[in-house]
Amino acid sequence: MSEPRDDLTSVFRRHRHGVLLTLSLILLTLLAGIGLLGLAGHFLVAAALAGAVATGFNLFGPSAGIRALTFVRILSRYGERLLGHSVTLALARDLRVWFFRRTLPLAPLQLGRYRTGELLARLMGDIESVDGHVVRAVGPLWALGTACVVAVIVATCVLPMAGALLALALATAALLAPWIQQRVSQHLEFRRAELRAQMRYTILEGLEGAGDLFAFDTVAAWQARAHESSAALAACELERKRRLAWGGIVHGLAAAMALPLMAWVLLEAVNRSALGAPAAAGLFFMTVAMLEAAAGASLAWQAWQASRASMDRLQEVVALTPQLQAGSEVPPPAGLLELENISLRWTGQPRPVLTDVSLRLAPGQRIALRGDSGAGKSSLMSLLLRLHGPDTGHIRYAGTALHQFTSAAWHRQLGWLPQEAPIFAGSVRDNLRMGDPLADDERLWWALEQVHLAALIRGWSQGLSGWIGEGGSTLSAGQARRLALARVLLRDAPLWLLDEPTEGLDPDTADAVMRNVAIAAQERALLIITHGELPPGTVQQSWRLIDGCLWRDDAGD
Template structure:
């Protein structure tokens, strides 16, 4: 099924005017100087444009009176005005375009900074591709407004107002007739403009949905191809993209209709006014120069109205884009930072879960953890074992405060995580996730991600400790080899060893290993296990594992089932005590060896 964009009544109610563009002011305010210069250049070009018809009238009315010095002077002044107009236009273009690029850059940085700090719960409600679409496509629309449309709109507004004043001074009678058609022009602009903005927002929503669908599919392209799902994926993408096109077609049709109505009304009115003006010239009520001046101003005013009509459509689209970006900037994080975070002294690594219960938002009726209480002493190595879905990884997730307990508390060195800044306490932890994340960079920089200020020697030492040095040196450029997006150039075991090297380099007092050796072959697992054993010395270590061979040396083993701790103790004690752990051990060791013997 194609994912439908949000079309709530509240969203559509907001989509009735361009007031949303006011949200751009905080990004424009730091550049008031550039704005002032741009407006000055804009006013200059508008004034020069409005002065040109006056020169034309002088030339026309004095053409038969004086063909010498006076005409030369008029043409010289006209040439100087053209030069001034060219310089002013160039200055306006440079200033507003630069302003637009600067503001959009700031918006993109602000949105990304906000999004990169949002908790996982936020990304259960919105696809990553939609966020990327807003950062790219929507900011491009805003760039077109700030860098072009806004200044053109202001210039045409000045020409419209100034032109109407000069029309009135040229001929009050003809100007009155022109003004009679203004209400007829405004009505379709207002009525169709509202509809245009709703369609513009809908179009942008579908574009975002299309981007989200494409991002999700392409990030999982190997799985898509492995299951021969290409045709269905194409069909899903085509469905969403066609809906985007349909929305765009309705928007374009509405805008074309509005443009046709406005242009016809404008020029029909001008033709009628010119007909009356020509009769006044024949009757001697006005000069030919005055009629020419009036015609030029009328055309300028009509052109300004037409341009404003076009720009209104752009403003409608940009307002919708601004709303969508503001939604991201104002998005509420379900895990707010404390107003006055408590400082964390040098971490000792004591971890405590006090009566913690938790359910994932997507599965509110299923308890991932059910009244779990446990204390892990500084420097202790504790293994979390049990069947899939028992709550082991959830413990790691809550300890990193990716999620918030429904009840109870999670403490580090006696301080509730909710009372500390997330970056502060996370710096005291090193994580090796079950699915290691590798960035599209060099192998060296992927390891250095654990501690950005680490030297090359420290990076290589961490790689040696994680049994990664040999395969890294075998790459075409060694440590400086590009590993591809999400590490596509590496095997699963190689990616896991880089992730372990990253954790070793971080050198944090708390070490979190979530199936850290699950993708390793037997030899690499033995080497990495030795590295982990050395690394765990003097550190608080939590090990999530399905393979019990990797946790036999743990100081304590916690056995999870159904979100509860059903047993704890050493490997020998748990095997002797029977129960779930003994059954798992028998399946992995005794039965496994029997199957191998067969």
């Protein structure tokens, strides 16, 4: 059985019922408006003629039709806006979830080619353009196309010459004008999308690095870059609007020529009694309504181009193939982790970062891994995280190759402390519960006690509800590090991987924290990457990576 598609089309397909109903309401609103104007013209001329010759006139039929079309237009317009916004918001939600789901398996290596700000620009700006694809592009174009067909059929049935003239006018206003605008501005939509993304990530990077910009007195240079990005986008927008005006000019010329010709054709038909004056007025006002509706075709086509450009930018990211394909098995609750003759060379690097590395980590065992910068420690850790696979050798857990497990199931086995563990804007409780969403306050305080943060947090007026700024800005580097470590201690996982857990801590605090970590680990397997010395009894084995080769080193423990 084939796997279900997971592309942009599948996201829209999940909302097909809401999309179809929205399109129907957009069409109904347009048809009601056109019918209302045509019927009003018919009614006014018929009433005027009836008054002039003092003959009987059915006032109630047309007036009832006008009221009915008015109510239909009001209700369909309201329903279109209500449902259209609901569908757009649902699409925005699902598009972001889809983008996250497709890009997370690419992190961090394959996403490394993109700046964080650029990815954020695609997540925000491009998805914002795509989620309005239905109400800003597809809906208006579908409604206008259908209304044109209906109007031409009606006009042809009443007066074939009028139908032919209306078809020519609408072809010019609704097809030729947008085609000219599209031809002269198509590349600008892609350029505009790129410039919008560039401005976003320029500003974002400046805000993130504001401290360094001030420290190195480079604020003026960054402001110049931001101004340059903004000016380039403004110039593109101006050129885009200038070229869009060409479509307006063609539409205006089409209307200026079509309306007098339509009036002449209708008057000539009335003069030779081929058509009644009220019917002629109805056709003329219907022509006016159709030409007015056709004025929005250029904007709709422009929205179509913009959303297509954004779709291409999103597809560019998600089309990357993950280096590792997840398996289908679920690992057991505990097992022996084995690395056997592992070698790894990064693409484009002259020498391997890991060479013939073998290591065994059993439940309850604690191992320290040391090495100089660039020795391969982080590369080894990324293999254990299954961010990529080794060039040669095998990694097994409980006798099963790591690549046979699903990514989500394997990551549930891990408690992971990276070198730059993120601290999120929110309360202390929110940050800690990332380790265990179901942990009660008693368990949260226990974790804070283990990392010697409980006294600090108890001193805050709001305690666990105390606010932490983005990136841990309200904490020192050492406090933020310990909070991230407490998050790992809460994680009920059989394998803990700690990368420099005592970074930024004074020696006494570091020793006290690591003793508590060793006790808290209990029967878990624990691998610690560290440059510093660990207190006696923290680990049972110590290994050192030297130029990608692993050597036993128990001298320091």
